Amino acid sequence: MRAMLHFTCVSVLATVLSAQDAPQRPVFTSRGEIVRLDVLVADRGRPVLGLKPTDFIVLDNDVPQTIEFMSGDELPLNVILNFDVSGSVAGQRLQDLRTAGKAVLDSLRPRDRAALVSFTHAVSIRSELTSDVAQLRKALDQSQPGGQTSLIDASLAGLVVADSDAGRSLILTFSDGVDTTSALPPASVIDVARRTEVVVFGVSAGKLRTPFLKDLADTTGGDAVEIQSTSELRDTLLRLLNEYRQRYLLAYTPTGVAASGYHTVKVSTSRKGATVKTRQGYER
């Protein structure tokens, strides 16, 4: 367990869930004016742990901000699996995809939740956010390959599912091709992503042939990864999930900046040689 919770604005940010859900599951109950940033600090590719709020500088539209809340990996996650099961993902690829998905589910912690969105040309919400891993495994097995690819539409669906809970959410997207049938323009989905605090990771089997997935990942502070074979998918997803867990969650109330419009965000650290990755900004 790394950095401790730094509750400087506890009343606004975190509380404990009501009794009918998992009793120990802290959630964010209000989005309000608070801005949350998932921040990865790395040194030569390795996450840097143990930093304190004072080790960070956060600029909102180039105006320095005060970090009011910081957390390490203590907060539970919402993990949305957004999987391409179009016609080209038949046979071994589908097996690899299911194996990878189940490995992610197996790695969830008791307070984590997950959801499954699968897509061909049709987007299917196979399972909304739940802690019922058995249900999710079953949903994974029920996804059948076929049809074309609506990656952009599915990304919107994933963002909506992820953002339906105020908790800390990430989307693990897998696709082996390019979008062929989406109805929504890519810019409209990126626009939505800027208004959420969801982090998107994209994994492409083969070269990323269109910029959408990378743009979405960059916008949200995630990452887009190319793999040669779906046999690498399991390890890749687990690595990305693990990397996410090692991120810092910083939160601040924007001060001295416009209330609406697009805000650029820059985060740096006093730790020498370290690089910082977070989302590029947010829209209000």
Added chain:
Amino acid sequence: MNVRTAIGPVAFTCALLVAASLGAQSQSPQVVAPRRPVLVFAQLQNWIQLSKTHRIGEVDDAVRTLARWPYSEIERIDSDLLLLNLLLEDPKAVDPIVRTPGVPARKMALGDLPALFDLSLELFVANGRPMGPADVLKPDSEPRQAIARILMRAAMMHTDLLTAGSRDELNKTLAAAGSAGLATIRVNDADQRRVADLRAYWSVARTAMDQVARTPVGAEVVRDWYATTAAWLLNQRDYANGTSHVEAARGVLPGEARLALYLGAIYENLASPGIQASFQNGQSATMIGSRRDLLRKAEFQQRSALLLEPDVADANLARLRLGHALLQMARPDEALPFLGAAESGIRRTEAKYAAAFFSGLAHAQLGNRAEARAAFERASAIFPDAQSVRLAIAQLAMLGSNRDEALASIQAIKTTDGATDPLWAYDIDLVWNVTGPLALLRANINERLK
């Protein structure tokens, strides 16, 4: 119509004798006395004979035989037919020569026609005298009309080869015969699919129909043939063979609005992200053109269609397509009037849905969320379960921070797994019914050939 005496290929020598006899009685230049055997056009003759046995609308022996011929022979037939068209079109070009790489230069003369088409020599007689070249070349001359009928049937033999049977079987037959190359423009789920290159078969049919069009026999039929086959190729998403076919059709019939509509639709489809992404690497990208260029070409074709026939039903499809092309070129303000007119005028629900949906996207692009919402609601009223409109409403809800509405909208998608969204077939919706028009075309041509 004169009584015709059929002369089979084996009676070719007799034909020569008759021709010589007729020629001796004439004082004008005679055209029916071949000055050389037409053996150099043996494949063309075989093709003509084969076509005479074809029953229109069937995959019969003639069609199966044609499918087994080497592709190079089909290309050569096309060259020879072009030679024939030149011969019949321009009196000054009598005795044109065709040069095909690897094949000796070939000359064709009017005197070759009886043997080539196995025509009765009586057809070449008018008022008891053998026709001169000028008489033969008249569009309504008996020989030209007879040739046009033969070529119409031949063009339909090709059409039936390409449209009547199973595409998979055709590809197998052609592959087994080594008779066709491969093309790569047909795309499925962003992966290029190699399909048989059938352009020479289409080209032969066009060349044959071009001759038909120049006679009173079938100018109208030829217009229908082009429109029907263009629609069929678009319906099949066969851009490898379809693009060149419809481009050629536009050249032949520049005043035909339907062809402009179809060609514009092909360009618009080729500009779609899925197809473009498949051709980003290698030479193929330049082969189909950039997204921007294709959308501009689509815009030009749809504007042409509207200029040609602004008041027909298809014009609303052109408005829909034009609006969508403009939308994709980030010109939503220009797109909206066309999309609005299309939505009002179109009866087919799928196309009306598309017009309303694209209007919503155009308004959203302009930042008019209320108008966008209203347009999406109109689309939703047509197809409430369609995935695209559920997502679009969810997207707008997210922009308005209404997460509950966004979630509710996409939750509706869960229940529509397996349902149809009109936009999934938008690319070919304007040619959703091609079997009916094909059957009608065949019936019309059969009627004319009786």
